[in-house]
Amino acid sequence: DGGITQSPKYLFRKEGQNVTLSCEQNLNHDAMYWYRQDPGQGLRLIYYSQIVNDFQKGDIAEGYSVSREKKESFPLTVTSAQKNPTAFYLCASSMVQGYNEQFFGPGTRLTVL
Amino acid sequence: KNQVEQSPQSLIILEGKNCTLQCNYTVSPFSNLRWYKQDTGRGPVSLTIMTFSENTKSNGRYTATLDADTKQSSLHITASQLSDSASYICVVTFRETSGTYKYIFGTGTRLKVLA
Secondary structure, eight states, rough: OTTTTEESSSEEOOOOOEEEEEEOOOOSEEEEEEEEEETSSSSSEEEEEETTTTTEEEETTTEEEESSSTTBBBEEEEEETTTTEEEEEEEEEEESSSSSSEEEEEOOOEEEE | OOOOOEEEEEEETTOOOOEEEEEEOOOEEEEEEEEEOOOSSSSEEEEEETTOOOEEEETEEEEEEEEEEEEEEEEEOOOOOOHHHHHHHHEEEEEOTTTOOOHHHOOEEEEEEEE
C-alpha cells in the first residue's frame, strides 16, 4: 500500500457520535486526499490538502472535517452531521496535487449501527 | 460535464483467457489517464499512466491504449490469472482554469477469473 497507513481497518459507530479516521504517509508527499467509496459508484473526493495547514473541500465535504498539522498526517473526522456515513474510506497522497500518481492506503470501513 | 464511463460493469472469464476493459471519457482539458487495480477491501494500485501523446503502454500482462481523438482508453489483460480478479478503475485528470487539478474516477469494471 505504498507507504500509506490507515487505521483502524474496521470502525463501528453509533448514530450521533463523531469518529476520526487516521491516515499517515512516509512518502514525503505534499498532497493528501480523502475519498469515499460506495458500491456501484466511483470514488468521491471529500477533502484534499496541498500543503501543511491548508486544505480544500471536495465534492462531498458536508458532515466531514479534516486537519493537516503535519505533512505526514491527514486525519478525517466523520461528524454526526453526516447523514449516511457507512462507507469505505480511502486516503491517498501524491507528490504534488494533480499530475502525479496517487498512492492509496488500505482503507477504513466505517459502519454506523 | 466531465465524466468517465467504464464498460462492462462486470466480467467473468476463464483462467488463461484474454480480456479487454473499456474507458470512455468526456473530460476536458485532458491531462492524463490512469488505470488502477483494486482488490476487494483494499486500496487501488496504479497499473499504468498515459499522457496525451502516448498510444500504448504495457505493464507485464497489462496493456493500456489511448485514443485521445475519440477519448477512449482500453486495458487489455493477457493470459489472465486468478489473481487478476479485482476491480479495475479508470481515472482521468484534468486541469481547471484556476490551475487546480481534478481527478475523475470511473465506477470500475469488476473482473472475476475462474479456474
